[in-house]
Amino acid sequence: MTTICSNQQALNSPLAKKLSEDQCRKLYWACLEILERTGVQLFEQEAVDLLKKAGAHISDGNRVRIPAGLVEKAFATAPKKITLCDRNGKRVIQAGGHQSYFGTGSDCLNILDHRTGERRQAVLKDIEEGMKLCDALEHIDFVMSMFLPSDVPQETLDRYEMEAMLNYTTKPIIYVTTEFSGCMDAVKMAEIVAGGPDALAQNPVAACYINVTTGLRHNKEALQKLLYLSEKGLPFTYIPSAQGGVTAPITIASTMAVNNAGVLAGLVISQLKREGAPFIMPGWGGNMLDMRTTIQPYADPEKRGQAIDFAHFLGIPTFGLAGCSESKLVDEQAAAEAALTLFTDAIFGGNFVHDVGYLESGLCGSLPQLAICNEILSWLDAFMKGIEISDETLCLDLIDEIGPEGQYLDCRHTLDHFRERWYPNLFDRSSYDGWQAKGGKSLGERAVEDVDRILQEHKPEPLPKDIAKAVHKVTEDAESKI
Amino acid sequence: MANLQDLTEAVIKGDEDKIKLTILELLNAGTPAKEIMDDGLIAGMNIVGGKMETEEMFIPEVLMSAKAMSAGVEILKPQLTDEENAASGTMILGTVQGDLHDIGKNLVKMLMEGAGFSVIDLGTDVPPAAFVDAIKEHNADIVAMSALLTTTMPKMKETMEAMENAGIRDQVKVLVGGAPVTENYADEIGADGYGYDAGSAVRIAKEYMTN
Ligand code: B12
Numbered sequence: 001m002t003t004i005c006s007n008q009q010a011l012n013s014p015l016a017k018k019l020s021e022d023q024c025r026k027l028y029w030a031c032l033e034i035l036e037r038t039g040v041q042l043f044e045q046e047a048v049d050l051l052k053k054a055g056a057h058i059s060d061g062n063r064v065r066i067p068a069g070l071v072e073k074a075f076a077t078a079p080k081k082i083t084l085c086d087r088n089g090k091r092v093i094q095a096g097g098h099q100s101y102f103g104t105g106s107d108c109l110n111i112l113d114h115r116t117g118e119r120r121q122a123v124l125k126d127i128e129e130g131m132k133l134c135d136a137l138e139h140i141d142f143v144m145s146m147f148l149p150s151d152v153p154q155e156t157l158d159r160y161e162m163e164a165m166l167n168y169t170t171k172p173i174i175y176v177t178t179e180f181s182g183c184m185d186a187v188k189m190a191e192i193v194a195g196g197p198d199a200l201a202q203n204p205v206a207a208c209y210i211n212v213t214t215g216l217r218h219n220k221e222a223l224q225k226l227l228y229l230s231e232k233g234l235p236f237t238y239i240p241s242a243q244g245g246v247t248a249p250i251t252i253a254s255t256m257a258v259n260n261a262g263v264l265a266g267l268v269i270s271q272l273k274r275e276g277a278p279f280i281m282p283g284w285g286g287n288m289l290d291m292r293t294t295i296q297p298y299a300d301p302e303k304r305g306q307a308i309d310f311a312h313f314l315g316i317p318t319f320g321l322a323g324c325s326e327s328k329l330v331d332e333q334a335a336a337e338a339a340l341t342l343f344t345d346a347i348f349g350g351n352f353v354h355d356v357g358y359l360e361s362g363l364c365g366s367l368p369q370l371a372i373c374n375e376i377l378s379w380l381d382a383f384m385k386g387i388e389i390s391d392e393t394l395c396l397d398l399i400d401e402i403g404p405e406g407q408y409l410d411c412r413h414t415l416d417h418f419r420e421r422w423y424p425n426l427f428d429r430s431s432y433d434g435w436q437a438k439g440g441k442s443l444g445e446r447a448v449e450d451v452d453r454i455l456q457e458h459k460p461e462p463l464p465k466d467i468a469k470a471v472h473k474v475t476e477d478a479e480s481k482i
Numbered sequence: 483m484a485n486l487q488d489l490t491e492a493v494i495k496g497d498e499d500k501i502k503l504t505i506l507e508l509l510n511a512g513t514p515a516k517e518i519m520d521d522g523l524i525a526g527m528n529i530v531g532g533k534m535e536t537e538e539m540f541i542p543e544v545l546m547s548a549k550a551m552s553a554g555v556e557i558l559k560p561q562l563t564d565e566e567n568a569a570s571g572t573m574i575l576g577t578v579q580g581d582l583h584d585i586g587k588n589l590v591k592m593l594m595e596g597a598g599f600s601v602i603d604l605g606t607d608v609p610p611a612a613f614v615d616a617i618k619e620h621n622a623d624i625v626a627m628s629a630l631l632t633t634t635m636p637k638m639k640e641t642m643e644a645m646e647n648a649g650i651r652d653q654v655k656v657l658v659g660g661a662p663v664t665e666n667y668a669d670e671i672g673a674d675g676y677g678y679d680a681g682s683a684v685r686i687a688k689e690y691m692t693n
Contacts, residue, residue: 109632109662154633178633213582245542246585291540294589294679363661 004100004377004384006349013386015098016347018305024313027257032068034261039065040216042265044223050272066268074268077275080315082235082351084142084172085203087193087463093141093172095280096317098349102342102377103142104134105324105355106161106176106209108365111147112330114448119328119364122147124160129455131168133367136458139377142172144209144354146365155482158182159475162189162206166471168460173206174237174354180224183208185478187234189471193463201233207280207352209319212240214247215262223269230270230277237280237319237352238266243296244288252286252302259285260310267316283308283318283350295361298324299337301344308348320350323373324358330369330444334359338369339376346380368447371454375426382422426450484508486522493526493554494533496546501554515561523554527597534681541589548596555598571691573624574616574654576604578637583630586660589680590626597684599624610637610644617650624687629660638663639671655690659683 006015019027042048042062052058057065081096093101111122130146145161152160158177165173166189173190177183186206194200208229212222222238229236240262242248244255263281270277285307290297298321311318322341327333338356345353355362356377357370387393398413408414426446428435441449463471484507492500501523508518530547533539539547573594577587584606594601602620604612613625625645629635638658645651656673668676674690677683 148632150632154636157633178631219582243585246588289541289585291542292537294541294586296585 004102004346004381006098006100006347006384014347014384015349016305016344017309018348019309019313021313024310027253027260027310028314030253030257031261031264032071034216034257035066035071035265036068037065038216038261039063040218040262040265042218042223042269043220044218044227046227047218047223047269050269054268054272064265066265070268070272071264074264074271075315077271078267078316079276079278080317082207082278082280082317083204084207084235085194085205086172087166087170087205087461089194089199089203089205091203093352095351097312097351100320100346100350100353101141102323102353102356102373103140103171103174104130104144104146104370105358105362105365106144106146106174107148108146108358108363109148109150110360110364112359112364112366112369114366114368114451121150122365123151124149124164127161127164128168130365130367130370131165132458132460133370133451133454134171135169135460136454137371137374139374139381140171140356140370142174142352142354143169144174144176146357146370153479153482156182156475156478159185159189159478162186163471163475166190166193167463167468170461174209174352175206176209177225180221180228181478183225183228185474187229187232188474192470192474193467197232204234204278207235207237207278209237209354210239212238212262212266215240215242215258215260218262218265226266226270227273230273230279233274233277235278235280237282238263238270239282239319240266241287244286245291246289250288252306255287256285256307256310259287279316280319280352281311281314281316283311283320283345283353285310295326297326298355298358298361299326299341301340304341304344305348308345308350312349317351320345320353321355322350322353323356323376324362325369326361328360328364330359330366330372330447334369335372335376335443338373342373342376342380346384367451368444371447371450372426372443375424378425379422379427484511486513486518486525489518489522489554490526490529493523493547493551494529496543496550498550498553501550502557505554505557509561515558519555519558519562523551523558524598527551531597531681531684545592545596548592551596551598570598570600571623571687572620573599573601573626573687574604574613574620574622575601575626575628576608576613577606577628577630577660578634578641579607579609580637581629581631581634582606583628583660586630586680587628590628590659590677590683593680593684594626594687597688599687610641613641614644614648614650617645617654618648622654624655624657624690626657626659626683626687629658629663632662635660635662635667638673642671642673655687657683657686657690 084093086092111126126147134140134143175186190206191200210225213219242259244250248255248258270279284303286303322345323338325334325337356373484504489504534544591601657675658673659677665676675686
């Protein structure tokens, strides 16, 4: 488990910020102004009704203008910290503040097959292997499905994804479902594993990833999921995708204002449905469309940092995005973009940081790339720790005892402490000859071997047979309905 | 004295005023409208298309050119014969049922309009029957469908079947696209073409109109 947390010791561990408190306030007021003046369109009647009852202004049936006071009230009940448990109910993730956790992304259509080097459509087996790998990788704290299975009925692919995640790892899950019915089925499966609805609400093993059309246009499925999960007290993300230059103005400030107006609208609806509903907001701000290639870039430097600052200002946990790349290969670009993005999210203090291992702007995934990200996270885990400056760590007596001419290699103190220092696993520190003697392999080649070894050796704890069967029944039932 | 070269350059620069002025000058000087259209405006847009594919021009610049060109086309239209006008083509465009992704579709729309097509945009979440109705109503030449989800791609096939059942499949060319869609899939469902981006969509649509 990663213990990455920026700002953990006063003035003694790394911390980065882009926005000042006053800038955050100005941005927040812009969001409030958009909500009051322009308003949002909600394609779900219950959400409109809830807001109407609370005092919002409704026009044209579903155009809702939300007074600032309702937003302020929502902050009073929205949790500042969100817990996720592993499959055995252990409360392994306490996300909020500057505490960072890292996990994969979901639904890559393609995989760069590490056995053949070929890019091909992903299948269910790839998810199973991906989850097995995640289960073994020390610095992957939660999982998303990684791949989209092309070899199962597409109407129920989200059920297969959830089942594979529950079966092949004990780590906490963030699931994505195409429609509302899939969301209810994912909850059903999680309830079976946790031991019922109450047990799940108390010790949630899974959170839902909800996407919203844009900041100002909220689609029906997104709102249905939000209302359902809020009522059950289960955690979810609420991620509108305003895209600068397309569905919002191109400037970062304005894209963020439009997007976060939508986030705050969602927050208000969730707290009206049930006070205390665990709500997670986006940890990136100012999405753009690459105006040369029409790709939505994931590793864009300019969208990083400020949204985490803003969320800290509001006191709402974030869903970060890092460890991803635009590259088509596991190459130098992939390693650089993964490292830089993980570094920024760690140092700013994003909370649930997802999309680790993504290639090709979210359309392709690779197991060796994920193993490389795990190594980068191990490096960051060491980097982010504060340094203790105390009598014990300064050990002036020892310095005096050894004197100018001595050495420390065979000191007890060295033996006691040398293992505290960080050592790489995949990154190579051999001498040239030593590296050649080990086969003279590149990082990519070593990562492939690591993945092969883990897939062969690691045995994730299986779900009890009867539970696995009950979970599978949910998929079967969904299938029989189509 | 204005010439067609000036017009072509004005299209590349996206200079709407210059385009309008140059067209009026050319018409006054007796240049045939068809020639102004083909060798001035369209020639300019073709260069813009090329610059977009080589990533020299960015989308907002391309759209600016496209918009400026449309203003020019408006002036020329009354001067063209019906036959010449029809040559540009009508396209029905929409994101298929169940799918709300529309950014790529909107780009396709804007570039198509820039290339002189008249585009009927049905929006997102478009059921097969709505495509069929629109084809009939607008006597369309091309139907373009966008899907960004593997779960909604089958709706492309259903829409093809609906066209078949309505007996209008042969009247139109069907073009498909969107991130998960592939050339293979297009073949599999019997579509006429697949475009991996908005620029290629324009290129293919133009081929359909010249054949
Ligand atoms: C932005 C985005 C969204 C936005 C959409 C906003 C909007 N107004 O469109 C929001 C946040 C709403 C969203 C929602 C969802 N999304 Co989404 N989304 C994306 C993302 C990141 C980028 C898409 C995009 O706009 N790209 C930019 C445009 C310009 O590119 P484009 O659409 O590909 O279009 C270009 C070409 O494909 C082509 N083209 C497009 N259409 C056509 C048509 C023709 C005829 C031709 C010739 C060419 C052509 O030309 C375009 C321009 O060059 C993709 C990932 C990706 N890399 O594609 C995921 C992605 C498509 N989404 C995905 C998912 C899972 C979802 C959700 C189900 C998530 C959820 N549970 O909430 C929902 C589904 C909602 C629904 N019912 O549609 C998955 C798809 C998985 C699958 N099943 O196939 C993807 C691949 C991400 C991932 N890896 O997980 N999403």
